[in-house]
Amino acid sequence: xxxxxxxxxxxxxxxxxxxxxxxxxxxxxxxxxxxxxxxxxxxxxxxxxxxxxxxxxxxxxxxxxxxxxxxxxxxxxxxxxxxxxxxxxxxxxxxxxxxxxxxxxxxxxxxxxxxxxxxxxxxxxxxxxxxxxxxxxxxxxxxxxxxxxxxxxxxxxxxxxxxxxxxxxxxxxxxxxxxxxxxxxxxxxxxxxxxxxxxxxxxxxxxxxxxxxxxxxxxxxxxxxxxxxxxxxxxxxxxxxxxxxxxxxxxxxxxxxxxxxxxxxxxxxxxxxxxxxxxxxxxxxxxxxxxxxxxxxxxxxxxxxxxxxxxxxxxxxxxxxxxxxxxxxxxxxxxxxxxxxxxxxxxxxxxxxxxxxxxxxxxxxxxxxxxxxxxxxxxxxxxxxxxxxxxxxxxxxxxxxxxxxxxxxxxxxxxxxxxxxxxxxxxxxxxxxxxxxxxxxxxxxxxxxxxxxxxxxxxxxxxxxxxxxxxxxxxxxxxxxxxxxxxxxxxxxxxxxxxxxxxxxxxxxxxxxxxxxxxxxxxxxxxxxxxxxxxxxxxxxxxxxxxxxxxxxxxxxxxxxxxxxxxxxxxxxxxxxxxxxxxxxxxxxxxxxxxxxxxxxxxxxxxxxxxxxxxxxxxxxxxxxxxxxxxxxxxxxxxxxxxxxxxxxxxxxxxxxxxxxxxxxxxxxxxxxxxxxxxxxxxxxxxxxxxxxxxxxxxxx
Numbered sequence: 001x002x003x004x005x006x007x008x009x010x011x012x013x014x015x016x017x018x019x020x021x022x023x024x025x026x027x028x029x030x031x032x033x034x035x036x037x038x039x040x041x042x043x044x045x046x047x048x049x050x051x052x053x054x055x056x057x058x059x060x061x062x063x064x065x066x067x068x069x070x071x072x073x074x075x076x077x078x079x080x081x082x083x084x085x086x087x088x089x090x091x092x093x094x095x096x097x098x099x100x101x102x103x104x105x106x107x108x109x110x111x112x113x114x115x116x117x118x119x120x121x122x123x124x125x126x127x128x129x130x131x132x133x134x135x136x137x138x139x140x141x142x143x144x145x146x147x148x149x150x151x152x153x154x155x156x157x158x159x160x161x162x163x164x165x166x167x168x169x170x171x172x173x174x175x176x177x178x179x180x181x182x183x184x185x186x187x188x189x190x191x192x193x194x195x196x197x198x199x200x201x202x203x204x205x206x207x208x209x210x211x212x213x214x215x216x217x218x219x220x221x222x223x224x225x226x227x228x229x230x231x232x233x234x235x236x237x238x239x240x241x242x243x244x245x246x247x248x249x250x251x252x253x254x255x256x257x258x259x260x261x262x263x264x265x266x267x268x269x270x271x272x273x274x275x276x277x278x279x280x281x282x283x284x285x286x287x288x289x290x291x292x293x294x295x296x297x298x299x300x301x302x303x304x305x306x307x308x309x310x311x312x313x314x315x316x317x318x319x320x321x322x323x324x325x326x327x328x329x330x331x332x333x334x335x336x337x338x339x340x341x342x343x344x345x346x347x348x349x350x351x352x353x354x355x356x357x358x359x360x361x362x363x364x365x366x367x368x369x370x371x372x373x374x375x376x377x378x379x380x381x382x383x384x385x386x387x388x389x390x391x392x393x394x395x396x397x398x399x400x401x402x403x404x405x406x407x408x409x410x411x412x413x414x415x416x417x418x419x420x421x422x423x424x425x426x427x428x429x430x431x432x433x434x435x436x437x438x439x440x441x442x443x444x445x446x447x448x449x450x451x452x453x454x455x456x457x458x459x460x461x462x463x464x465x466x467x468x469x470x471x472x473x474x475x476x477x478x479x480x481x482x483x484x485x486x487x488x489x490x491x492x493x494x495x496x497x498x499x500x501x502x503x504x505x506x507x508x509x510x511x512x513x514x515x516x517x518x519x520x521x522x523x524x525x526x527x528x529x530x531x532x533x534x535x536x537x538x539x540x541x542x543x544x545x546x547x548x549x550x551x552x553x554x555x556x557x558x559x560x561x562x563x564x565x566x567x568x569x570x571x572x573x574x575x576x577x578x579x580x581x582x583x584x585x586x587x588x589x590x591x592x593x594x595x596x597x598x599x600x601x602x603x604x605x606x607x608x609x610x611x612x613x614x615x616x617x618x619x620x621x622x623x624x625x626x627x628x629x630x631x632x633x634x635x636x637x638x639x640x641x642x643x644x645x646x647x648x649x650x651x652x653x654x655x656x657x658x659x660x661x662x663x664x665x666x667x668x669x670x671x672x673x674x675x676x677x678x679x680x681x682x683x684x685x686x687x688x689x690x691x692x693x694x695x696x697x698x699x700x701x
Contacts, residue, residue, distance in 0.1 A: 415462050423448075
């Protein structure tokens with residue numbers, strides 16, 4: 001019933017049928033069948049390891065389900081682990097044990113399957129169902145432990161207290177299961193409220209990360225949510241820098257909005273060779289039509305959900321991705337329903353500003369068809385909000401700030417200098433009640449400490465008051481480098497907001513006015529963390545390559561890993577460990593299992609070798625002989641530990657008694673010495689198969 005409930009839970013939450021049904025059928029057959037296999041501990045470990053290898057191959061070979069991409073490392077891994085645990089439990093039905101009982105730890109293994117199954121589904125409607133399943137599992141586990149108990153019976157079976165105690169235990173266990181099933185949900189809500197309380201202004205929406213609108217707290221919540229979690233990994237010969245995830249053009253009601261639709265882009269027949277990737281499959285999409293293909297190449301591995309976005313730098317000209325349609329909006333942001341975490345893509349970026357191109361069409365991407373449309377778009381990007389134009393303090397601030405500026409570059413430099421000289425960075429922003437209606441006005445006039453979203457928004461407002469077209473951008477700053485893999489890494493804490501302004505002489509330019517302490521830099525994680533992330537990411541790269549390109553990708557990935565410094569170090573360590581293990585086994589074999597006992601071997605050496613061999617075996621299956629403990633005393637302890645006269649421990653006690661007589665005899669018989677040595681070898685074989693059982697006399701106390 002336990003394994004049936006677990007299989008039903010896995011099948012219900014993952015919406016699969018075949019595998020759970022197969023597990024239940026196998027368990028039912030194992031219950032009614034007398035087919036059992038006797039296995040020693042080493043053989044059992046071998047089966048567990050073999051099953052683990054099979055499920056690892058299954059995990060690598062099976063493509064990710066788009067539903068399972070919200071957790072790290074992935075929901076697919078949780079689903080595979082749940083299947084593996086179910087398979088391990090089904091094997092238990094075919095192992096020979098005393099009284100044909102399943103192990104006492106059977107429900108504990110089932111807990112792993114249940115937890116992994118709950119990772120698969122994130123639908124809120126499943127909450128009550130999961131709670132009911134957890135309660136049922138807790139009750140069945142309590143009944144299982146009661147039926148499988150081997151401890152002292154406190155209440156006899158026929159006493160009235162037993163059913164009462166059983167009912168009370170089941171009620172307590174069921175209540176505990178219900179509480180544990182719902183505690184994570186309650187904890188998650190509590191944490192979310194705490195984060196909103198400290199990081200978000202009152203009456204502000206709770207959008208997190210990159211969505212259709214951006215509040216003055218979205219990026220900050222992204223930075224704080226699992227701050228050390230890897231968001232992007234980029235393979236590049238140069239530092240990637242600013243990676244755009246969203247671009248907004250209109251600020252109203254305390255949030256940034258985007259009011260222009262994009263265009264659908266389809267795969268191109270001819271793709272520049274530089275845009276293609278040797279590590280993943282895909283198709284080429286031309287993103288910018290009026291720019292050169294460029295020479296900077298970035299292979300991007302997204303590790304978090306970016307809202308169906310292909311994050312990339314400004315001036316991205318080509319995208320090579322596993323998608324059928326890509327939508328490119330007016331400001332060059334690339335989106336597709338097939339863009340998801342864990343699936344890589346490659347970008348080709350123009351690495352030089354087109355100083356000679358002063359056309360307005362370069363200001364917008366490139367797919368703008370009419371000059372008049374481009375002029376209207378630029379005019380909208382250069383128009384500040386009405387509340388800024390009507391506030392005399394802000395107009396005076398803008399006039400004094402830009403009075404000596406002649407070019408757009410001068411205005412951008414003046415804006416950056418103003419914020420970095422007069423403001424400080426802080427994630428804790430608490431506008432007063434009178435500033436709730438328009439926190440940006442309070443920020444520009446009162447000069448409080450704030451985070452990047454305030455600085456980027458303030459920069460956009462001031463530049464627009466100076467007539468400079470600009471747009472609000474959110475994304476990541478990729479500047480950390482993993483010392484083992486050479487990849488560039490952006491974490492959640494590297495989420496950032498900045499501005500892109502338009503200069504007729506050079507086109508779009510990145511403007512970041514956030515003080516230096518608030519701009520993500522090259523500060524990296526600890527060496528151990530980077531090593532773990534390197535090994536984890538290489539496994540993910542190997543799995544993705546297997547799914548997309550088969551053995552060719554695996555060979556290339558393994559070759560790069562082996563030739564890397566980490567690979568060489570790991571191979572050296574494994575080789576040294578293997579040599580040490582083999583040397584130890586050889587020495588042990590040479591010390592214990594020497595050549596056959598013959599008359600030419602000294603009698604004392606024969607006896608000592610046989611005793612040492614038996615000592616080592618008893619140390620593993622019972623206990624070692626303590627320092628200073630005599631052979632006679634050890635033999636007495638063995639006899640006391642034996643359950644009956646046929647117990648191998650009893651035979652071992654007789655052997656040690658006979659050994660003591662021969663060892664200290666004046667002239668021991670050579671034939672007797674050879675016989676006792678041979679008997680030691682036989683006892684060693686018997687003792688290794690011995691399974692320690694509790695004393696039946698103690699069970700009946």
